[in-house]
Structures are given as structure tokens and as C-alpha cells.
Amino acid sequence: MISPTCAKILNKINILIVATLLSCQGNTRSTTADTTLPISSDSTEKRSSSPEIKKEKSFVILEGEITKTVYEASKSSYHDFITYDSLTYAAKDGKIVLPVKNGQVVLTDNTGVPHDENIETHKYIGQVKPIHKYVIEVHLYEDNFFVLIDMESGKKDTVNGFPYLSPDHQKIFASQFNPYETYDHINPPTQDVELFAVTKNGIGVIASKPFSWYFKEVYWKDNHTIYVKATTVADGSDFIFKKLTITEQ
Template sequence: MPLAERPRPIVNPSPPVALPTPPKPPHIYRLSHLDTLAVHRNHVLALYPASQSAYDALPSPAWMRTTQSDEEGGELDLDPQKEERSRLRNAGPTVRRVGHTLWLRPTAHAPLQLVDNPAEDYDRNIAYEFIASLPNIKQWLLSVHLYEGGYYVLIDQRTGRRTPIWGPPAISPNGRHFVCGNSDVLARYEPNGLQVWAMDGVPQLLWERETEWGVQEPRWLDDHSILFQQDFYDKDDVDTRIVRLKVIP
């Protein structure tokens, strides 16, 4: 006798489980060209995102903090000559200005006489502005203003030797290295990028790289790595993020 077919059990299917949408990284972290820096043909350094709070916790150069506090003590003054006079008061007898002449007195060299030329001439116009004394590396820092643009220069406090640099130096905690960054991603009149220097008696350039993104206010995390504000041009505007870079092996 054939067996009767049993009814199939009624099964209530479970509703499909909605998988969470994978997180989408912010736009800036998908721009891979911001994440590497080629130092040599076979040597590429990686840049890593860092937090604003970590950057803010690192000290800026002491001379910069002094300059900023002097400027913030009263009303905002855009007169560079007045700002320089404030710096010269703290520079000691080895640096002084007389009219258009800035005098520097190295310990093992004749006094240096740097004369401003305010001529309305593209090739001859020049002005020297004293920025700071850097005792850790025994250098004076000057800003040189040209008819258009300018640059920074270190002058040895012993020999008077001049070293042009891209930007104000950030000195490592042990004093053996310093970095100079510059950011001009909008106008691109000056180089964007980073210089890494060794300090062994005199500044020695280890490497420099011009980049399509700018390096603003680098600060040392330790004797090997820096954090800095990376400026980049994207979507018709300049944006900034904080990144970490190991510059000394």
C-alpha cells in the first residue's frame, strides 16, 4: 500500500540580514599621491595620518614661541621693522641694525655688513630681516626679501658661513638634525617640499625633495620623526591635514 505523502512543514523564512556598509575613508585619505615621498631611486618614505591633538602637544621652536608671544602681547602690528627691533633687543651685542645695515659679529670672523637696497629694481632690490638666534646649532636665522619672493638663510655665529634654506629650521631634540619645509601650493612661486639637514659643525644637506604638496611648521616627535601640516590643492581649494614622517633612520 503506497505511503501517503506527508505535508511539508511550514517554514517562516528569516528576513535577509542587511550587511553594514563598509566605512568610506575621508576624501583626503584616498589621495594616494599624498602618502609617499621618494627620497632616492629605491628609497620611498611613507607618510601616515596623525591627529591634530598630537601635533598641538608638540612644542614649536623656542624662538618662534618668543616671537609669537611678543606679537600677541599688544595690538597686531604688521610693521616688519618694528617686529625686528623687538627681536634685536633679545639678540645681544653680536647683532645690531644701523639704518639700512644689519651688523653680525661672528666670533672667528670679521663683522658682517648686510646692506638693504630698497631700489625699485627687480634685480637689485634686497632687504635682510633678522629673525632669531639659534644657539643649539650656533646659527643666526635671517629672512631675505627680494623684489618678488625671498628665502631664508642661516649664518654661522663663529665663521660667518651662509647657508640658504627653504624655511625656518625645526631642530631635533638631540640637536643633530634639522628640517626645513615650505608651502606655496597656491601660487607656486617658491618651492614646495622638505629639506633634511645634519648638523656636524656646519649644516650638511642630507636630502631635499620638491613636492606637489606643501610642508608647513614641522615639529619633531622624537629624534627620528616629524609631524607637520601637509597642504595640498584639491577640488579648486587648498586643504590641510596632519601627517607623520620618519626622516632619520
């Protein structure tokens, strides 16, 4: 039979054992909770943002002359990759709503509030289905350009003029009339050409060049050549015909 003294000692030992076990269980739950950390907004942003496009190659735009006959001969073979369905996502109450994979992109017009300089209007043009982009024309107070919006991610890429996609879907040609004094070697106005590369990370400029003649029509002859119908004065009707060749430098 256990003496009263031994019973007291055993009772204290049991209490210590139970307390220790409870403490260990509590620490185990606490450790699990501490290691399950919520994703911060910073980390989410880093994963969703695309890295800058690196210029692995350098390109130049070379100018040449062609005849009207040559220009017209290849014109019918060019395929415009834009699906013009402007009524599909027409603006309603000053807003264009475009569905993307995980939600929607909303473009809201500003008719000049609080000042005319704040004007910003949007027009949905269509879709460039081979590269999964919506085409939006944007007008500001003293500028205009086009925005290509990815149909899946909603990422926006800006091009300076109407986007012409190359036959291999790897380049976009765009140009914009520029009335301002921008260049030291050429007087205004100019037609500013930009060439963009289309990559999985987005769209980025790979070559640019101003010209002193003004584009009326443009099309890709092949993946490296663009044919242009132009005039030597901004509103002229006497046409000239040019060939722009894209080459690696």
C-alpha cells in the same frame, strides 16, 4: 823682524779673511729673510674655507597619516631652539651688523637699484644658540629663504625655509612654497621639503622631497619624526595632519 815683502803678504791675507767673514755674515742674514715667507691670500683662504659636507649616509623622507588628536598631544612637548631677539640686531640705515669672533658680518639691503630685480632685503630673526647660528630671513624679487650665520666664523649657510632644529641638534627641517613647474611627477604648486645635517663643517642637504599639500605648522616629534599641520590647497582652512619619518636608505 818681518821683511816688507812678508808684511805685504800678511796684510793681503788679513784683508781676504775679513772680506770672507763679512760675506758669510751677509749671506746668513739674506738666507733668514728669504725663508721667512709671508702668508699668501690663497693659503689663508684655504685654511678658512670649510670642506664640502660628505653624505656618509643616505636618508629618505616617508609620509604617513596621523589624527588631529595625535598631532595636538605632542605639540606642547616640542622645544623651539630659536631665541627671538629681533630688536638686538635690527637693521639701521638698511644694514644689519652681526658680531662674530674676529670681526663682524654686515648685511646690506638693496631696495631695487638699479632695477626691481635687484631687490634684496634682510631681517634678523634671532639665534639658534645650541648650534651657534644667527637666523636671517632674506627676500629677493621673486624668492625668499633663510640664512644661518655662524657666530664665530661668520660662515653663511642657506636653507630654503624657516629652520626647525631637531631635539638632538643634528638636523634641520625646512620647507618652501614653490609655485613653479619644477617636477615631472607632480604638478605645481608644491611644498618643497629639505632636510639638512648640522656638522662642524657647516650645514648641508641630506634629503629633499616635494609634496602636493601645504604646511601651516611643523614641529619635531623626536629626532626622526616630524609632525605637520597642512592643507590640500594653498590658502585652505580644512586641515590635514601628516607624519614625516626620516629613515636611512
